[in-house]
Amino acid sequence: MNILEHLSPKLAQPENHYFRGDFASNPLSPDEMYEGFLAWISSRGMELYPAQDEAVLELAQGNNVILATPTGSGKSTVAVAAHYVGLATGQRSYYTAPIKALVSEKFFDLVAIFGAENVGMITGDSSINADAPIICCTAEILANVVLREGENADLCQVIMDEFHFYSDPQRGWAWQVPLLDLPQAQFLLMSATLGDTTRFEREMTELTGRTSTLVTNAERPIPLHFYYSNNTVQETVEELVSTRQTPVYIVHFSQLQAIDAAQGLMSVNIASKEDKERINELLADFRFMPGFGKTLQRLVKNGIGVHHAGMLPKYRRLVEQLAQAGLLKVICGTDTLGVGINVPIRTVLITALSKFDGERTRRLKAREFHQIAGRAGRAGFDTAGTVVVQAPEHDIENARLEAKAREKFAGDEKKMAQSLRGKKKKPPQGFVAWSEKTFDQLVEASPEPLTSSFGVSHSMLLNILQREGDPFTAARKFLENNHEPRIKQRQLMRKALGIYRELLAGGVVERLDEPDEYGARVRLTVDLQENFALNQPLSPFALASFSLLDTESETYALDAVSIIEATLEKPRQVLMMQEKKAKSEALAEFKAEGMDYNERMNELDKITYPKPLEDLLEQAFETYSSSAAWVREFELSPKSVVRDMYERAMGFGEYVQYYSLDRSEGILLRYLSDAYKALRQTVPVSALNDDLTDIIEWLGEVIRQTDSSLVDEWEKLAAGEDYQPKEETLEELVAEKAPSVTDNPRAFKVMVRNAMFRRVELFADERDKILGSMDEEYGWDADRWADAMDDYFDEYDDIYTDADARGPQLLSIDDDVTEHPGIWKVRQILSDPDDNHDWAFTAEIDLVASDAAGTPVVRMLSVGN
Structure with a gap:
């Protein structure tokens, strides 16, 4: 049953999908909202956890809620309740998250629950159904709305997911801005690792006049068991696979380590014969590109995935989908998986308790550790999750050397010490040590208090200057009420004054002789695009x-x-x-x-x-x-x-x-x-x-x-097409075909031109081996290319590769497919020092093979005059 039917069966009909006005004039009571939401939960065969029930009840009563419950405790369901309350009271709700991937994931979830017509998404470079009563966006989008509109913004419910990003040095300002100037809002702040929230409770109540409630529950629905391992990663993985504690996510703090570890597990029997057959069947037509694509292909066919930010989006989606289907037993990746991506994990194996943060190597903070560990345990699948932390590699190796020496010398400490001298492995340079004691402390530690990361920028002031009313009053509110210490606030005020003077001197802002109708004494003299600071501000x-x-x-x-x-x-x-x-x-x-x-x-x-x-x-x-x-x-x-x-x-x-x-x-x-x-x-x-x-x-x-996913949706949106994306299944993903490369003749001719000129450049540099690797399949191996080079350079001293050499006058493409069905004839003339132009590469372009490959398939025919 659609959730809207629990609001009002009549208003849930398609022709009445936009019903904010109806409920604004006749909102449901708190009891009606609470009972209606419980009925929807029941219709899905679910039952709320106590913490969820408490949070939903508080939201229905109009209160702010801070939901500080563990990962896997159903925070997303409470977020749905907040949107439900917004609809039931005729108000607009915003869901914000730190990354576009999580925003997109929640958008699909909410479309399935509330219907596509009631949910929109706004990112820095595109928007879908931007006038919908439910909006999914990144935190920066909402922050800009607040800066421009403040208490006049058309919104009420504000759901801020992964709220611990409030402390992020670069982006924390965006998470703080809504808490400073949205008196009309009803807030739902969510994270498993918030620390002390007293300040947020007090200040949200002061801002909104609503009661602010902390809902927390230390008991995870899926409890975690923590272990410290003195075995090697491979030994640990073998044990976890054999005891069926999979899927296992192995956390590394660099992409190279993740890939190397995945390849190192190829000798372990990870996947069953049936799973391998299913994977091979699914991937039969999936296009893996050369390089890492071929590496990933070998890995996933053995039940091993890799997941990190440097991968192509289609590869990351493939790993996520195969994992959700239960076909990948082990995934090696980075700690970025902790940010809300929907990959089911039973066991998290953490390979280190220190990381390089861009400036230095340091031990993990309690918040970071619990964010990563919290990915373990799948609701509805597991009765418990497992978190394993590896001892440092040199500690493991040294402990084994000591054990062997102790056994050999029967406890003779002197002989044992002599035998180990010079053999013990030293930690790598720059290593920051951790131990089982470090592990125990992190397991027991509460997340550190969130610290403010507020800042002032030109774009912030420009957004404020666009709002109705006195911008100085609005700016003062942000500068004096932010969560920085007083000394930092004074620094921000001085910076803001300097920026204002710059804008004034540059003529971007002008003073008014008389206040305008809103009382403002300054105004912008330029029109700025919406979200100009987010999408290529230059x-x-x-x-x-x-x-x-x-x-x-x-x-x-x-x-x-x-x-x-x-x-x-x-x-x-x-x-x-x-x-x-x-x-x-x-x-x-x-x-x-x-x-x-x-x-x-x-x-x-x-x-x-x-x-x-x-x-x-x-x-x-x-x-x-x-x-x-x-x-x-x-x-x-x-x-x-x-x-x-x-x-x-x-x-x-x-x-x-x-x-x-x-x-x-x-x-x-x-x-x-x-x-x-x-x-x-x-x-x-x-x-x-x-x-x-x-x-x-x-x-x-x-x-x-x-990877067509990055441009197809954007192009349709940019063209103004009525486009509604849908979440793909595993079968749809692996069956996804790139458009035929020959369907775009103009782009394909450029590709053909580049493919031929690439050969000219390699020929000029006498790179016969590379040319042979490109064309050996069609009879042009390195030796044949070398012979052609010898013949050419016997006649000429050089080949030009400048702009004239790659110009259209030296290339002819016969694309008359009626005469040569499925084949283009190409002749690339070489630019010799004497301008004789009597040497050329002649080739065929196989159009069918090119469509299959996604790039021109060149069959060399001849090189000569």
């Missing part, structure tokens, strides 16, 4: 910068791409590998030139990743920011990823292989997706030419063929 700068380019230049299209790339967030792992590659190649050149060591090191220090147009853009940014002061808080970062991939004539897989980005495929793809969206959204029609349009089409198709 896009207006990019738009202004196109005028700096020469549209007649042969590099215009790529320079336009570089402007867009400079406004995007840095994909740090990609840039790091670009720099590493550049330094490695330069070092080889320096050594070949006989450069001495000190000079080599000095020159290497100057080398970084490519930064096209750096000087031009930095000068332009300085000028632009003088009249748009708020952009200074965002980093302009010239870089070349899209441009580099295009100039190297590489596809996604080739680029990953070239820079050794196997562990960062997902990061690279997200960056390419952001670049594609920014190019589509920011570049005006007047700035487009054929070359730039080709690049944009090519980029979109590269992304789509790699």
Whole structure:
């Protein structure tokens, strides 16, 4: 039964789906809401836990609730009750979470419960049904609504999931803002690791006038058993598998460790024969890409998963779905799984009690430990969950050496000490020690109190300046009532005053001679896009910068791409590998030139990743920011990823292989997706030419063929289509097919052009082995390519690979499929020093094979004149 039928059978009919006004004038009583929700719970064959029942009753009575119950105790059900109360009283409710993946997951859940017409989702770059009475969004979206509208915002129920992000140094401000200026709200704060909540209870009551209730229960519905292991990880896993304490999630604090550990378990018999057969059957048509994709394919076929942020989204979804189907017994991943992702886990195996946090290696905090441990135990499946913590590897090895020596020397301490001298394994450099005592302390420890991470920025003040009323009064409220100590508040006030003066000097804000109708004495002189600080805030700068380019230049299209790339967030792992590659190649050149060591090191220090147009853009940014002061808080970062991939004539897989980005495929793809969206959204029609349009089409198709989930939904939303996403099943996921690459002829021709020119570049560099690896299947092995190179370089000293060399005048594509069904004929002419143009590569492009591969399948026919 749909939950709305427990509000009113009449109003639950489809034609009456938007009924906020009806209930606003005639709301249900607290008893009616409580009884109606219990009836819905009963209709699902469920029964509320005591803590859930208490929280639902408090919500129905209009009170604020802090739900500090363990993971697995049904906080999501209480959140549903909060939305239910909003609908029953004709009010709008907001669900917020720290990451888009969790927002999306809850969106699907709420659609299934309340109906698609009543639930919307807003993220930084798209929105679905944004006028719905139930909205799912990230915390930053809600914070911007509060800054702009405050007590006039059309909302009441505010559900803040994973509320411990309040302490996050970068994002904590967004979790605090709603608590400072939403007097009309009814709050539900949820987390398993909140610590002392006294301040939140007091201040929510002072703000809203509602009673604020802490609902906590130390008893988990699925109790946890904790163990400290002095065995190796492999031995521990073998025991957990043999005793059927699976699925096991093995937590590492780096992606490399997770992948290495997964591969190390291949010798263990993890999955049953039946499970392996089922996995093989499901994955028969699933497209695994070269590199990490092939590694993951081998792992999952043996019942082992990998899960971390650097993976392609389709790979992470596959692992999650296979785990939910009970087909993966072991998953090796990072601690990021702790943030609400729906993967069923019975046992959590933690490989370390220390982690590198970006600045230093430190021991885990109690909050971090309990967040990770809380993933163990599946409601409805397990009667208990298991948490195992591994002793340090060197401690395990040393303990075994001591045991052997003790046995050998029958307790003779002197001989034992002599035999162990120099044999004991030392901890790795920078190691932060932990022990069983550390483990015991963490198990018993309560989460640390949440600490405020409030801050002031240009975008915050600009949002406040957009609201009706006196912005100074609103700003003072945030600056004086935030949860920072008084000394920090004074610092924030001084910073806010400095930002205001910048905005005033830049003409972004102007003083009024007389107060306006709302009493305000200042006003904005610019129109800002909604959520401008969330979705490429430097896009207006990019738009202004196109005028700096020469549209007649042969590099215009790529320079336009570089402007867009400079406004995007840095994909740090990609840039790091670009720099590493550049330094490695330069070092080889320096050594070949006989450069001495000190000079080599000095020159290497100057080398970084490519930064096209750096000087031009930095000068332009300085000028632009003088009249748009708020952009200074965002980093302009010239870089070349899209441009580099295009100039190297590489596809996604080739680029990953070239820079050794196997562990960062997902990061690279997200960056390419952001670049594609920014190019589509920011570049005006007047700035487009054929070359730039080709690049944009090519980029979109590269992304789509790699993992279509990142662009398809966004494109439909951007086009204004009536699009309602749905949650996919495992069968739908593995059967998912990328669109035929040949369906987009313009993008496919760019891919063909790149594939041919890639061969030209390799030929020019005499990389016969790489060419052989590409074309050996069709009779062109490394030796045949080497022979062709010998013939060419006997005749010419060089091959040009500049812009003219890859121009359309040296490439012909015969796509007359009536004459050659399913085959394109391609001729790539080489640019020789004498401009004779008498050498060429001739090839066929198999369209059917290309659709299957998602990239042009090139069959070399000849190289010569």
